[in-house]
Amino acid sequence: MVVVRGGAVAALLVVALALSSSWDAASAQNLLKRKVKQPPQTSKPGNPKRMPPNAKYTTVVANRYHKRDYEITCTTDYGAACYIKCPARCPNKCLAYCAYCLTFCLCDLMPGTSCGDPRFTGADGNTFYFHGKKDESFCLVSDDRLHINARFMGNRNAESGRDFTWVQALGVTFGDHKLYVGARRAAEWDEDEDHVVVALDGEPVDVEPAKNAHWVSKGVRGLSVTRTDAVNAVTVELDGVFSISANAVPITDEDSRVHSYGKTERDSLVHLDVGYKFHGLTGGVDGVLGQTYRPDYVNKLDIAAKMPVMGGADKYRSSGLFATDCAVSRFNRSATDGFTSFAS
Numbered sequence: 001m002v003v004v005r006g007g008a009v010a011a012l013l014v015v016a017l018a019l020s021s022s023w024d025a026a027s028a029q030n031l032l033k034r035k036v037k038q039p040p041q042t043s044k045p046g047n048p049k050r051m052p053p054n055a056k057y058t059t060v061v062a063n064r065y066h067k068r069d070y071e072i073t074c075t076t077d078y079g080a081a082c083y084i085k086c087p088a089r090c091p092n093k094c095l096a097y098c099a100y101c102l103t104f105c106l107c108d109l110m111p112g113t114s115c116g117d118p119r120f121t122g123a124d125g126n127t128f129y130f131h132g133k134k135d136e137s138f139c140l141v142s143d144d145r146l147h148i149n150a151r152f153m154g155n156r157n158a159e160s161g162r163d164f165t166w167v168q169a170l171g172v173t174f175g176d177h178k179l180y181v182g183a184r185r186a187a188e189w190d191e192d193e194d195h196v197v198v199a200l201d202g203e204p205v206d207v208e209p210a211k212n213a214h215w216v217s218k219g220v221r222g223l224s225v226t227r228t229d230a231v232n233a234v235t236v237e238l239d240g241v242f243s244i245s246a247n248a249v250p251i252t253d254e255d256s257r258v259h260s261y262g263k264t265e266r267d268s269l270v271h272l273d274v275g276y277k278f279h280g281l282t283g284g285v286d287g288v289l290g291q292t293y294r295p296d297y298v299n300k301l302d303i304a305a306k307m308p309v310m311g312g313a314d315k316y317r318s319s320g321l322f323a324t325d326c327a328v329s330r331f332n333r334s335a336t337d338g339f340t341s342f343a344s
Contacts, residue, residue: 038076038078038079038081039080040081040082041076041081041082041083041101042082042085042101043083043084043085043101043102045087045103045104046097046102046104046108048104048105049125051104051108051109052097052099052100055097055099056097056099057095057096057098057104058098059093059094059095059096059228059229059233060086060093060094060095060096061092061093061191076098076099077100080101082096082098082101084096085103086103086105087103087104089105090105090106090107091254092191092249093106094106095108095109106245106247106273107119107121107273109245109275111123111124111292112276112277112278113273113274113275114140114150114167114272114274114276114289115273117129117131117164117165117259117261118130118131118132118152118166118167120288120310122291122293123292123297124299126299126301126303126308127303127308128303128308128309128310129307129308129309129310130313130316131163131165131309131313132150132152132316133152133154133163133313134154134155134165135151135152135153135154136151137149137150137151137152137171137317137319137320137323138150138152138288138313138317138318138326139287139288139290139316139324139326139328140170140287140288140289140290140316141276141278141281141285141287141289141290142285142286142287142324142326142328142329142330142331143281143282143284143285143286143290143330143331144282144284144332145174145241145331145332146172146173146241146242146281146331147172147174147324147331148171148172148173149318149322149323150167150170150171151167151171151182152167152168153165153167153271155261155262155263155267156262157260157262164262166251166272167271167272168182168183168271168272169181169272170244170272170274171320171321171322172242173322173324173331174238174241177200177220178200178202178322179198179199179200179236180197180198180199180200180321181196181197181198181234181236181244181272182196182197182272183197183248183270183271183272184270185267185270186250186267186268186270187265187266187267187268188265189250189268191231193231194209194231194232194248195232195248196232196233196234196246196247196248198234200219200220200223201219205225207225207227209227209230209231211228211229211230212226212227213226214227220238221239222237222238222239222240222241223236223238224236224237225237228245232247232248232249233245233246233247233248240280241278242277242278242279243276244274244275244277245274245276246272247273247274248270248271248272249271249272249273250268250270251263251268251269276289278293281293282330283295283296284330285330286328286329286330287316287328288310288316291328314327316328
């Protein structure tokens with residue numbers, strides 16, 4: 001006597017239905033999936049170098065109600081509920097790829113990122129640190145029609161005698177335009193308050209505080225700002241030129257304790273974590289990050305080291321946030337005629 005148990009019965013039923021003239025194979029598979037209830041899953045940190053293809057993500061933000069564990073309304077490709085837990089290295093905010101039940105830190109969007117104590121991921125996929133110097137500006141990308149500087153903020157830990165730096169603002173120069181994207185200082189971090197500041201040619205850009213709110217420039221064709229979260233996260237795009245995702249984040253008490261950042265109650269050290277996408281860079285592009293986009297770029301850093309550090313701060317130093325006078329500058333205002341088509 002053959003004993004057929006629950007799962008086998010369901011499978012035999014599906015096979016029988018599939019063999020009938022009124023039932024196709026696709027319908028049989030769909031029924032089988034519905035019959036087998038998928039247990040809930042807990043998300044796993046994904047591999048930054050193997051991002052899910054063409055997948056949509058949800059931004060998960062920690063707050064006073066949800067600390068480190070979350071349940072968000074999403075399912076995997078197999079119909080299971082996905083319980084989201086942000087990776088330990090980015091406890092305050094992460095990206096959840098529901099279909100795969102995977103999580104990534106915002107700075108896993110690579111190549112082209114600058115995060116934390118500035119940690120850059122170049123176009124070659126390698127990660128390195130560039131510390132610069134607090135209260136000074138350094139050119140990240142310099143090409144004939146585009147120049148991006150970063151102003152570094154810093155904090156000195158008296159006990160360790162070390163200066164820590166983070167990116168506080170970006171100064172983007174293209175054509176005759178100057179775009180500012182910065183993080184507003186805050187003594188105490190409030191996740192419901194917006195700390196991102198955007199300005200074009202000295203005029204503030206006001207975008208409704210709602211996720212997916214969209215602003216389009218009337219003076220520069222193709223320039224837009226979109227909120228990727230209600231507050232503290234925006235994407236600035238110039239069609240055919242660049243897309244910059246900027247997120248304002250604080251230094252947490254735990255980060256400060258682990259890394260000896262020396263955070264105090266007077267300053268939560270709000271800074272920017274940034275992702276970059278570029279279109280049409282020339283082969284001569286330079287800058288801390290820009291050089292990694294050159295077709296002949298050879299990484300000479302010790303990428304096997306725990307903290308590969310790029311030196312040579314002097315050649316990247318600019319006299320101001322919108323200055324194009326760093327030693328490796330490639331910016332040529334006379335070559336920016338191509339941007340006149342963006343002006344309305």
